[in-house]
Every structure is written in C-alpha cells, then in structure tokens.
Amino acid sequence: MIKFCNVRFKFCTYILFIILSVIYSTPQSFADDGFQRDLLIIKQKAEKGDKRAQQFIAMAYKNGYFGPENKAKSLEYYTKAANQGDIESQYNLGVMYANGYYTSVDAIEAEKWLIKAAHQGDKRAQIFLASMYKNGVKGIPKDKAKADKYAKKACEDINYSSSAVLHPDSLTGQCLMYNDYKGLEK
Numbered sequence: 544m545i546k547f548c549n550v551r552f553k554f555c556t557y558i559l560f561i562i563l564s565v566i567y568s569t570p571q572s573f574a575d576d577g578f579q580r581d582l583l584i585i586k587q588k589a590e591k592g593d594k595r596a597q598q599f600i601a602m603a604y605k606n607g608y609f610g611p612e613n614k615a616k617s618l619e620y621y622t623k624a625a626n627q628g629d630i631e632s633q634y635n636l637g638v639m640y641a642n643g644y645y646t647s648v649d650a651i652e653a654e655k656w657l658i659k660a661a662h663q664g665d666k667r668a669q670i671f672l673a674s675m676y677k678n679g680v681k682g683i684p685k686d687k688a689k690a691d692k693y694a695k696k697a698c699e700d701i702n703y704s705s706s707a708v709l710h711p712d713s714l715t716g717q718c719l720m721y722n723d724y725k726g727l728e729k
Contacts, residue, residue, distance in 0.1 A: 582608060589620060597624035598632045605645075614645035625656060633660035634668045641675070650675070650682035661693060669697030 582603055588596035601620035604613040618639065624632035637657035640649045654675065660668035673694035679685035 594627035
C-alpha cells in the first residue's frame with residue numbers, strides 16, 4: 544500500500560480525505576482534537592513546501608475544516624501547489640479563475656493554469672480548454688484549431704464502446720458531444 548500510495552498519491556490523498564471525512568462526519572467532529580492534529584501535521588508539511596500537502600490543505604480550507612470556509616487561503620495553497628507542478632491544483636486554479644470561484648473571473652489566468660495541467664496530460668483540462676476555444680470567452684478569442692487540438696488530445700484514448708456512464712458531464716459524454724458537434728472522428 545505504501546508503494547502504491549507513493550506512485551498514486553493523488554488517489555491516496557482522496558481516499559485519506561474520504562476516510563477522515565467519514566470518521567469525522569459530523570460538524571462537531573471537525574473540531575475533534577485528533578482530526579485537527581492530523582490537519583496541522585499536513586499543514587506543517589505544506590508550509591515546508593510539500594505540493595501534495597499544499598493541495599490537501601487547499602481542499603481543507605475550501606471545505607471549512609479549519610473553521611469557516613477560507614477562500615483566500617484555499618486559493619493561496621492551490622497556487623503554491625500549482626506553481627510546483629501539481630496537476631490537480633493547476634486544473635482547480637484554471638476552473639476557479641474561469642468561473643470566478645474565490646476570485647474574479649480571469650480567462651487569461653484560467654487559460655494559463657489549464658494549459659499547464661493539459662500539457663501534463665489532464666484530460667479534464669484539455670476538454671475545458673477545447674470548450675473555451677470553441678466558444679471563446681472574454682479575453683480568449685474563438686480558435687477552432689486550438690479547440691480541435693485539445694479535444695482530440697482529451698478524447699483520443701476514450702473507449703466509446705465501454706460501459707462508461709455517458710452522462711453529459713463525464714469526459715466520455717463531453718467527448719461524444721464535442722465530436723458530434725465538431726465533426727471530429729471518434
């Protein structure tokens with residue numbers, strides 16, 4: 544398990560987050576000394592520059608595990624982790640800037656972070672960029688070539704005949720919709 548978690552830290556971080564959330568599932572539990580102690584240990588690692596811990600602490604601030612939701616701290620820790628190459632944080636920052644979560648809408652900043660995540664292989668960032676370029680947004684003009692490039696990259700490994708849920712918000716659903724409307728080959 545340790546070796547697996549070192550290789551798949553993002554997955555293990557989420558599992559840990561879920562386990563801690565279940566153990567401390569009531570609002571009063573988040574004030575529990577054990578939970579707070581665990582968060583503080585992770586926060587100390589984050590303050591020492593551990594990008595995985597920074598991403599986790601950003602989620603903790605976002606979800607109010609240190610008290611009331613702290614948007615500024617969440618944004619700060621996502622930025623620290625993203626600057627160190629954390630793909631999840633780069634994607635989250637891109638979405639936050641694109642939609643004005645915790646900050647004002649900034650399409651240029653959103654594009655910057657989404658490109659960083661997309662170039663590291665994050666398919667969600669790739670399809671988000673494809674959508675931005677397909678539709679154009681304030682500060683980002685429509686660009687069919689870029690839209691097609693990112694959509695093809697995001698959708699190239701999708702198994703359309705799999706039993707995957709084809710919900711419109713799933714990556715598979717988004718690729719199908721994008722391909723149908725843009726005439727791309729599946």
